[in-house]
Amino acid sequence: MGKLVLLDARLYLGGADLSGDGNKLELNDEAEVKTTTNWRSGGAREVLAGIADSDLAADGYFEAGSLALPDDQFWATRRQTVPVSVAPEGDGDTAAGGLFYLTRMLTLQRQVFGGGLGDVNAWNLSAKGNWPLARGVCAHPSQVPRTSTATGTGLNLGAVATGRHLYANLHVLSVAGTSTPTLTATVVSDDNSNFTSPTTRVSFAAATAVSGQATRVAGPVTDTWWRVNWAVTGTTPSFLFLVTLGVE
Amino acid sequence: MTKKVLLDAQLGIANNDLTDHTSKIELNDEFEDKETTTFGSGGAKERLGGLEESEISITFKQDYDDNSLDEIMWGLRRQVVTFACRADEDAVSASNPEYYGSLLVKKWVPLNGAVGDVAEADVTFPLSGPLQRRTS
Numbered sequence: 001m002g003k004l005v006l007l008d009a010r011l012y013l014g015g016a017d018l019s020g021d022g023n024k025l026e027l028n029d030e031a032e033v034k035t036t037t038n039w040r041s042g043g044a045r046e047v048l049a050g051i052a053d054s055d056l057a058a059d060g061y062f063e064a065g066s067l068a069l070p071d072d073q074f075w076a077t078r079r080q081t082v083p084v085s086v087a088p089e090g091d092g093d094t095a096a097g098g099l100f101y102l103t104r105m106l107t108l109q110r111q112v113f114g115g116g117l118g119d120v121n122a123w124n125l126s127a128k129g130n131w132p133l134a135r136g137v138c139a140h141p142s143q144v145p146r147t148s149t150a151t152g153t154g155l156n157l158g159a160v161a162t163g164r165h166l167y168a169n170l171h172v173l174s175v176a177g178t179s180t181p182t183l184t185a186t187v188v189s190d191d192n193s194n195f196t197s198p199t200t201r202v203s204f205a206a207a208t209a210v211s212g213q214a215t216r217v218a219g220p221v222t223d224t225w226w227r228v229n230w231a232v233t234g235t236t237p238s239f240l241f242l243v244t245l246g247v248e
Numbered sequence: 249m250t251k252k253v254l255l256d257a258q259l260g261i262a263n264n265d266l267t268d269h270t271s272k273i274e275l276n277d278e279f280e281d282k283e284t285t286t287f288g289s290g291g292a293k294e295r296l297g298g299l300e301e302s303e304i305s306i307t308f309k310q311d312y313d314d315n316s317l318d319e320i321m322w323g324l325r326r327q328v329v330t331f332a333c334r335a336d337e338d339a340v341s342a343s344n345p346e347y348y349g350s351l352l353v354k355k356w357v358p359l360n361g362a363v364g365d366v367a368e369a370d371v372t373f374p375l376s377g378p379l380q381r382r383t384s
Binding site: 002004023024026029037041043046047049101 | 269299300301302309310311312313316318319322325326327328352353354355356357358359360361362363364365366367374375376377378379
């Protein structure tokens with residue numbers, strides 16, 4: 001990849017892919033600075049890292065009409081903690097394994113719409129983390145419609161040590177079909193890439209509408225291979241969804 | 249060394265040479281301003297230097313390749329690690345001193361920019377312990 005111009009970054013919030021309505025992103029991870037200066041510090045401040053925090057600032061263009069669009073999604077998730085997944089490049093969500101940052105965030109401030117006469121109607125958003133920010137991967141790509149039960153691509157994310165977690169975000173982006181189409185996604189792990197004896201680590205709630213979920217499982221987990229499985233029911237069902245996983 | 253334009257400044261953090269990803273370095277050597285003004289100060293403030301509180305601000309060009317900048321800095325978050333920087337790629341000398349010490353990676357910026365921007369990360373790290381200088 002190397003150095004890059006930001007042309008196709010990705011932002012998923014709740015059940016919305018905001019990439020097509022966004023044009024600016026800033027994601028920060030920062031820890032408090034705690035002073036440990038003492039008489040033997042040689043006259044210079046000494047510091048350690050304290051509690052960590054993350055924040056997101058994003059700008060984009062106003063659109064409304066469904067939960068898949070920013071205004072509806074923002075309104076539905078006001079003052080709520082929602083899953084957020086961010087990628088620097090578009091190939092992050094076209095195949096499993098692409099780089100993603102993920103967490104869950106509380107949306108604290110939003111410019112609903114704005115602009116002067118002749119301007120494109122625009123929004124901006126500020127959100128604060130409600131969990132640690134994880135550096136992870138796409139575990140299920142967002143643009144592949146799923147119409148039946150299947151398993152995803154195995155990913156070697158490593159083990160989860162004691163005190164750490166496997167974080168998992170599910171963004172259900174579109175739902176089609178009749179007879180209450182339902183998507184039930186799980187995350188399994190195993191000690192081998194063939195998943196000969198997988199263990200279910202995460203069970204997302206059954207999704208029947210555009211929505212988002214964030215969950216995590218605590219270590220220790222010695223398995224190093226991880227995969228998303230999904231079950232689809234209904235009549236001519238079709239789902240678009242993104243799953244991101246990360247260990248932090 | 250005469251006055252010079254910064255063309256090949258060097259930066260290493262935790263023994264990682266990040267020169268190829270660095271486009272700006274600002275190293276500030278600063279002390280607390282401790283006022284000692286008294287009635288005998290003749291109407292002007294008097295002061296002493298207190299604790300050293302230095303910091304380094306860096307602009308990186310982001311890189312998400314395996315084992316490259318983003319992965320390196322993500323792994324150093326919240327740690328106090330060593331750093332070294334100098335103005336010129338030539339060997340350390342009296343005319344090309346190297347500044348070094350320890351810094352706290354208190355912040356990382358995984359993503360920042362608008363469509364069409366070069367992906368960059370602007371960060372400022374406080375030093376932990378004294379800033380040091382060597383000329384050989």
